[in-house]
Amino acid sequence: MKQIFINAxxxxxxxxxxxxxxxxxxxxxxxxxxxxxxxxxxxxxxDQVIDVSDRAMMPGLINAHGHAAMSLxxxxxxxxxLQEWLEEKIWPLEGKFTAEQVRAGTALSVLEMLQSGTxxxxxxxxxxxxxxQVVADAGIRAKLCRGAIGFGSEELQQSKLAExxxxxxxxxxxxxxxxxxxLAPHSPYTCSPRFISQFIEKAAELQxxxxxxxxxxxxxxxxNIDEYGLRPVEHLxxxxxxxxxxxxxxxxxxxxxxxxxxxxxxxxxxxxxxxxLKLGSGIAPIPQMLKKGIRPALATDGAASNNNLDLWxxxxxxxxxxxxxHQDPTVIPAREALRMGTSYGAEALxxxxxxxxxxxxxxxxxxxxxxxxxxxxxxxxxxxHLVYSASRGDxxxxxxxxxxxxxxxxxxxxxxxxxxxxAMRAFQAIAP
Amino acid sequence: MKQIFINAxxxxxxxxxxxxxxxxxxxxxxxxxxxxxxxxxxxxxxDQVIDVSDRAMMPGLINAHGHAAMSLxxxxxxxxxLQEWLEEKIWPLEGKFTAEQVRAGTALSVLEMLQSGTxxxxxxxxxxxxxxQVVADAGIRAKLCRGAIGFGSEELQQSKLAExxxxxxxxxxxxxxxxxxxLAPHSPYTCSPRFISQFIEKAAELQxxxxxxxxxxxxxxxxNIDEYGLRPVEHLxxxxxxxxxxxxxxxxxxxxxxxxxxxxxxxxxxxxxxxxLKLGSGIAPIPQMLKKGIRPALATDGAASNNNLDLWxxxxxxxxxxxxxHQDPTVIPAREALRMGTSYGAEALxxxxxxxxxxxxxxxxxxxxxxxxxxxxxxxxxxxHLVYSASRGDxxxxxxxxxxxxxxxxxxxxxxxxxxxxAMRAFQAIAP
Numbered sequence: 047m048k049q050i051f052i053n054a055x056x057x058x059x060x061x062x063x064x065x066x067x068x069x070x071x072x073x074x075x076x077x078x079x080x081x082x083x084x085x086x087x088x089x090x091x092x093d094q095v096i097d098v099s100d101r102a103m104m105p106g107l108i109n110a111h112g113h114a115a116m117s118l119x120x121x122x123x124x125x126x127x128l129q130e131w132l133e134e135k136i137w138p139l140e141g142k143f144t145a146e147q148v149r150a151g152t153a154l155s156v157l158e159m160l161q162s163g164t165x166x167x168x169x170x171x172x173x174x175x176x177x178x179q180v181v182a183d184a185g186i187r188a189k190l191c192r193g194a195i196g197f198g199s200e201e202l203q204q205s206k207l208a209e210x211x212x213x214x215x216x217x218x219x220x221x222x223x224x225x226x227x228x229l230a231p232h233s234p235y236t237c238s239p240r241f242i243s244q245f246i247e248k249a250a251e252l253q254x255x256x257x258x259x260x261x262x263x264x265x266x267x268x269x270n271i272d273e274y275g276l277r278p279v280e281h282l283x284x285x286x287x288x289x290x291x292x293x294x295x296x297x298x299x300x301x302x303x304x305x306x307x308x309x310x311x312x313x314x315x316x317x318x319x320x321x322x323l324k325l326g327s328g329i330a331p332i333p334q335m336l337k338k339g340i341r342p343a344l345a346t347d348g349a350a351s352n353n354n355l356d357l358w359x360x361x362x363x364x365x366x367x368x369x370x371x372h373q374d375p376t377v378i379p380a381r382e383a384l385r386m387g388t389s390y391g392a393e394a395l396x397x398x399x400x401x402x403x404x405x406x407x408x409x410x411x412x413x414x415x416x417x418x419x420x421x422x423x424x425x426x427x428x429x430x431h432l433v434y435s436a437s438r439g440d441x442x443x444x445x446x447x448x449x450x451x452x453x454x455x456x457x458x459x460x461x462x463x464x465x466x467x468x469a470m471r472a473f474q475a476i477a478p
Numbered sequence: 479m480k481q482i483f484i485n486a487x488x489x490x491x492x493x494x495x496x497x498x499x500x501x502x503x504x505x506x507x508x509x510x511x512x513x514x515x516x517x518x519x520x521x522x523x524x525d526q527v528i529d530v531s532d533r534a535m536m537p538g539l540i541n542a543h544g545h546a547a548m549s550l551x552x553x554x555x556x557x558x559x560l561q562e563w564l565e566e567k568i569w570p571l572e573g574k575f576t577a578e579q580v581r582a583g584t585a586l587s588v589l590e591m592l593q594s595g596t597x598x599x600x601x602x603x604x605x606x607x608x609x610x611q612v613v614a615d616a617g618i619r620a621k622l623c624r625g626a627i628g629f630g631s632e633e634l635q636q637s638k639l640a641e642x643x644x645x646x647x648x649x650x651x652x653x654x655x656x657x658x659x660x661l662a663p664h665s666p667y668t669c670s671p672r673f674i675s676q677f678i679e680k681a682a683e684l685q686x687x688x689x690x691x692x693x694x695x696x697x698x699x700x701x702n703i704d705e706y707g708l709r710p711v712e713h714l715x716x717x718x719x720x721x722x723x724x725x726x727x728x729x730x731x732x733x734x735x736x737x738x739x740x741x742x743x744x745x746x747x748x749x750x751x752x753x754x755l756k757l758g759s760g761i762a763p764i765p766q767m768l769k770k771g772i773r774p775a776l777a778t779d780g781a782a783s784n785n786n787l788d789l790w791x792x793x794x795x796x797x798x799x800x801x802x803x804h805q806d807p808t809v810i811p812a813r814e815a816l817r818m819g820t821s822y823g824a825e826a827l828x829x830x831x832x833x834x835x836x837x838x839x840x841x842x843x844x845x846x847x848x849x850x851x852x853x854x855x856x857x858x859x860x861x862x863h864l865v866y867s868a869s870r871g872d873x874x875x876x877x878x879x880x881x882x883x884x885x886x887x888x889x890x891x892x893x894x895x896x897x898x899x900x901a902m903r904a905f906q907a908i909a910p
Binding site: 117118119120121122124125126127128131154155157158161162264319320322323324325326327328329352353354355356359362363365366367369370371372373374375376377379380418419420421423424426427430431434435437438439440462465466469470473 | 549550551552553554556557558559560563586587589590593594696751752754755756757758759760761784785786787788791794795797798799801802803804805806807808809811812850851852853855856858859862863866867869870871872894897898901902905
């Protein structure tokens with residue numbers, strides 16, 4: 047089916063292109079036209095013409111790192127020292143998560159992400175078949191990986207590795223290609239070098255990228271030095287992690303030299319400003335990364351440490367906190383922050399050929415934004431308004447693969463009431 | 479008229495009181511009941527019973543520092559070095575502001591503030607009769623002051639002082655007491671000591687508090703030292719500014735000693751995290767202030783440097799940035815951040831006897847919040863959800879002085895389309 051959306055303010059996120067009044071045409075799952083509103087004659091070649099006056103159209107947001115099922119624990123424990131939060135609150139409950147909790151929590155998160163304009167997310171967790179099924183049913187796009195913590199017996203470790211490999215084989219390209227996969231040893235501080243090497247070997251075999259947590263806290267960096275005599279970047283580099291396409295989450299505590307190595311190996315970085323602030327981890331050196339040519343993506347991390355999955359907040363935080371921290375209002379201008387939430391996100395997930403910008407031939411993953419809110423007025427600079435003024439409430443419609451998933455803020459594929467009910471039931475089943 | 483709102487989750491913001499399922503009763507402009515849902519018999523004594531199931535009720539947010547008319551310049555210039563932004567972009571346009579621009583910009587801002595749940599704001603600007611009229615018509619509460627920059631001839635300065643005094647006399651207690659006033663020399667770096675002293679003298683005479691910008695940037699602190707041999711706090715202290723009830727905006731660059739002086743004189747502080755970050759001014763030492771007993775309020779500053787007037791974002795920033803900056807997740811817990819946006823805001827505006835908490839005898843300034851959003855679920859900890867997950871889109875109803883101003887997100891007192899039209903026209907009249 048051919049559809050065209052007309053009279054929108056179109057933001058392609060291609061290079062320095064400015065927003066313009068125009069139209070976006072799609073056929074089935076792909077974009078076939080971006081430009082001025084066509085003539086009546088040309089419009090007649092479409093099956094459906096949709097007027098989106100007073101709205102912006104832009105690429106859907108991309109959430110480059112998270113743990114969707116953790117929304118079950120949103121607000122369950124806050125404002126505690128990191129180890130106490132993890133060891134006494136989060137881990138004991140997560141340890142009780144079964145397929146039911148993962149399915150219910152992931153559905154709640156996917157609903158929240160779609161309603162706030164996120165069309166693609168990375169998820170690193172357990173019981174990933176559940177996550178795959180929710181993604182398939184909801185219509186969202188996702189990069190999925192079974193995150194493996196390398197504690198416990200050799201047998202347990204090998205079963206996790208096998209599970210990760212099997213998941214990748216089963217789901218790569220599933221749901222009309224909306225699902226792709228990665229392999230993800232959890233982190234250098236929870237996985238032995240040998241365990242990480244096994245993941246690298248399998249990723250090369252399967253030809254999928256690698257993902258891991260890296261240098262989120264000062265403490266784990268010190269632990270790496272104490273244990274291996276190396277900082278995490280050099281540790282992973284020597285293991286060959288960066289020889290494959292790879293994405294690291296956080297990279298808060300990295301030196302100039304480490305940034306240079308990440309840039310040299312074209313390692314992708316997922317910046318999680320909200321989570322890093324809330325957990326007291328610190329402020330990642332994003333301006334320095336940008337200077338060295340790294341194009342960081344944005345991510346929410348899990349809802350237990352954010353506490354929402356709203357990428358607008360991450361975009362705004364990325365645009366604000368580095369200016370304040372460096373006392374320099376010119377670092378990370380609005381357009382760069384918006385790229386971090388869209389086109390750089392696509393690159394970080396190795397999906398830049400398919401999504402991240404509005405261009406002919408790419409997947410029709412886009413959102414429409416209400417431009418009539420008082421906080422979006424006067425319409426001096428739409429990119430600035432999106433970054434510094436907009437919020438999730440301004441997202442009206444969400445399309446993935448050319449299909450409407452959210453229309454006028456309401457979900458078309460997910461039953462909101464059922465999701466709330468099942469999330470509550472799943473939490474109560476494991477509540478302390 | 480007696481009204482009672484039942485089945486709400488009530489958040490009083492009184493001390494350590496926990497949210498509870500209950501009711502809020504009001505008679506005309508004041509709260510007459512806060513507690514469990516009363517018996518049928520007691521409900522019958524009310525003229526109207528309103529069911530607010532699935533909603534929270536809490537005090538309206540208080541925006542303790544801003545320049546409402548500047549919303550006309552929202553997004554007009556961003557991401558520039560501070561002096562270039564001010565001198566080449568903002569000041570030349572502000573210089574052209576007449577009563578029309580101030581009226582139109584203020585109306586746009588009041589609409590935005592009401593829709594995002596702000597029931598009281600401080601405004602420091604010019605053409606304040608226009609601001610007073612907008613406030614009177616819209617039904618919001620405000621603390622207003624004619625901000626006086628002490629540049630130019632002695633005659634010009636004296637005319638500004640006279641205007642500030644006259645405005646205070648004309649508007650103190652206006653609009654059924656919704657409008658109260660302050661006197662506001664702009665800042666130590668734009669006002670001579672003599673000019674500031676004249677404001678102090680008049681404030682004592684009129685018995686109104688004082689307000690000023692203080693120590694927003696490292697540069698202005700250095701300038702104060704170069705010019706007067708003193709840092710701004712000691713400079714203002716010696717002038718007697720702190721001998722009267724006083725509120726300073728920003729206080730980003732203050733030392734431990736200066737914080738001690740502010741605490742000693744019970745000086746109120748308006749923390750503007752969004753504006754301070756965006757302009758690259760820095761990060762105010764709020765945890766240190768709290769330790770010394772200062773209870774900072776929150777504020778957006780003008781929309782040209784924020785770029786919205788959304789106090790939810792300021793609450794979230796206050797809860798997040800200090801944790802990240804100090805690498806300590808325990809500083810400024812959620813409840814403290816929410817106090818900064820409500821009860822501490824009331825104290826900062828010297829209105830704590832009337833607003834800031836839901837208590838019998840106080841003004842009925844309150845808002846209702848939708849609790850059914852995916853991002854607010856599961857309902858583990860409402861205070862946490864409000865601070866870390868909520869956004870302006872969750873605000874459903876807004877009441878000031880017991881009158882509904884916003885119902886189900888729509889304004890009852892302001893014509894949204896007219897406001898957008900007039901804001902655009904007012905900007906175009908001065909556009910470069």
